[in-house]
Amino acid sequence: MVLAAGPARRFGGAKLLAPLHGRPVVAHVLEVVRQARAAGIVADARAVVAADDDPVAALARAAGAATVVNDAPARGLSSSLRCGLAALGPDAGAAFVLLGDQPLVRLDVLAALVAAWRDGRGVLVRPRYAEAYVEPGHPVLLDRSVWPLAERLEGDTGLGLLLPPGSPGVALIDVAGRNPDVDTPADLHTLEGSTS
Numbered sequence: 001m002v003l004a005a006g007p008a009r010r011f012g013g014a015k016l017l018a019p020l021h022g023r024p025v026v027a028h029v030l031e032v033v034r035q036a037r038a039a040g041i042v043a044d045a046r047a048v049v050a051a052d053d054d055p056v057a058a059l060a061r062a063a064g065a066a067t068v069v070n071d072a073p074a075r076g077l078s079s080s081l082r083c084g085l086a087a088l089g090p091d092a093g094a095a096f097v098l099l100g101d102q103p104l105v106r107l108d109v110l111a112a113l114v115a116a117w118r119d120g121r122g123v124l125v126r127p128r129y130a131e132a133y134v135e136p137g138h139p140v141l142l143d144r145s146v147w148p149l150a151e152r153l154e155g156d157t158g159l160g161l162l163l164p165p166g167s168p169g170v171a172l173i174d175v176a177g178r179n180p181d182v183d184t185p186a187d188l189h190t191l192e193g194s195t196s
Contacts, residue, residue, distance in 0.1 A: 016056055016100045018188050025182050026056055028103035030063035035107050037064060041114055042096065046087045048080040056100070076156035085147045095147070097158060098139040101182045103191065105139060109175050113141040122171030124163045131178035136160050138179060 016026040036042045047060035050073040057067045068087040070080050081097060088095055094117055098105060113125045123143035126136055142159060146169075149162050163170050182188050 015182055015188075018182070018185075020103055020182070020188060020191055024055075024059060025103045025188070026100040027059050027063075029098055029100055029105055030059055030065060032105050032107055032110070033065055033098065034063045036110050039107065039111075041107070041110050044088070044092070046084050047100075048084045048087075075154070078150065078153035078155055078157050081153065081158060082150050085142075085150055092144060094141055094143050096139045096141050099181070102138055102179050103182060104177070104179045106177070106179075109179070110139065112173050112175060113139070116171055116173050117141050117143065121173075123169040124159060124167075125171045125173060126160070126165075127175045127179070128172040129178045130174070130176050132180070136165055136172075137175075 017024045019025075020028060030047070033042070033045050037045060045063075045065035046068050047057070047065040048068045048070050049057045049060065051069050051071055060067050066087075068083050070083045072079050084097075085095060094114075096110065096113070109127050113127065116122065116125045123146050125141040126138065129135070129137045140158065140160065146159060146163065149159055152162065153159070165172055180187065180191070182191060
């Protein structure tokens, strides 16, 4: 399990700690990770954090996720992805990539992605949300066979750049709802007005 967040864009460095329904944005994601471990959906969790991001690291540890320090977070999501994947043990057959600024991530979506991967539907499995049908969704489940591709990435990109929807081995799983990013104060305000 990799919880990765690229550099803060447009919202400043505090976006992961911004309050949403009484808890930091990233705490919502970490709670789903904790639930996934308790339900046996995932076996382990790693949170990729910047070296000076003590508050997020503390939240991750409180949720039972070990932290992995990314010494170059300004290099974007690709850097965090490489750090997280490298920190996973040799027994991990796949990894989730969850983004810390997507607080609406759901346990049922993680379970659906794992089921599709176990059924052999793809080496990169991602949700396609009913309320954001044209956008590739997160989290993404990556079979270990594609992890080496992360070495080819630069900047704020993930493996979706090399394995876009429609590529062989890429499976889109239809799910209800949405899972938006919190990139601006307006995004946060919109989610704050929604149900928790």
